[in-house]
Amino acid sequence: MNPKSMLLRDSSFFHLHLVSDSTGETLITVARAASAQYNNASPVEHVYPAVRTNKQLDRVLSEIEEAPGVVLYTLLDQMLIGRLEDKCRDLGLPCLSILGPVLRLFQAYLGAESTYRVGAQHILNAEYFKRIDALNYTMMHDDGQHADELEEADVVLLGVSRTSKTPTSIYLANRGVKTANIPLVLGVPIPPQLESIRHPLVIGLFASPERIVQIRENRLLGLRVHLDNDQYVDRQAVAEEIAFSRRLCARHNWQLIDVTRPRAFRLKCVFRIWMNVPLKLLPESAAPPKRQRYWPVKKQRR
Secondary structure (H helix, E strand, O other): OOHHHHHHOOOOEEEEEEEEOOOOHHHHHHHHHHHOOOOOOEEEEEEEOOOOOHHHHHHHHHHHHHOOEEEEEEOOOHHHHHHHHHHHHHHOOOEEEOOHHHHHHHHHHHOOOOOOOOOHHHOOOHHHHHHHHHHHHHHHOHHHOOHHHHHHOOEEEEEOOOOOHHHHHHHHHOOOOOEEEEEOOOOOOOOHHHHOOOOOEEEEEEOOHHHHHHHHHHHHHHHOOOOOOHHHHOHHHHHHHHHHHHHHHHHOOOEEEEOOOOOOHHHHHHHHHHHHOOHHHOOOOOOOOOOOOOOOOOOOOO
């Protein structure tokens, strides 16, 4: 082990070199997930994306030598891999391929060689452009905007303030689902277009009054806003808002999803959509395998 790398173990930080022949997103995600498990040492990230030539690798090797540390890589070119691993071995530094073990496992199980395509997951195919189109539509139709174009949506979400309409809309848009959301306000009529649309699936989001009040109070504290009219955070007033939204959805036979539990609301929403929206509206990667089952994880009592 190189003396330089031994000294770093007593420090509160360490150098983390991330070498990729593509964007480096996969590598960064894995590295941060691993380093988050260690509270006593923080990584100093050195990210090297699009390393595909010997000249580019020379710069990487020079920086690794100047700031020795852990080296992780997602390279497919065997010559570049050999040079990187040889340099780390000479310096006594740990060096690991993130994709290597996974590719070998797939190869052993499938009995087929990898195609070794750099950045294969980032190919700009029809599914990618569909997601971009869905995101553009969703951002343009957030919070009741452009209600005259609701018929173009795949999904329309309804709910009173603080029922996670926008986060859910963006979550669905990332999966290629054009999503519009409409705020429901007690005493304010809904857009007339909403009652005549035929194509989109309309879903109402609601939560318990206690949950809505808690979220609204936290938001006001965060914004440092004081309201003279406390109806916004009054439990009885909030309960009336929620009752109004549920009656409205029941009257139009629109589905309702309880988003009281924040960790579960997106899954519930997506599951409902998988069961009700024709699969042609969802990219294949978004639809769950037919045989796959989802079981709730029970918390163990201590």
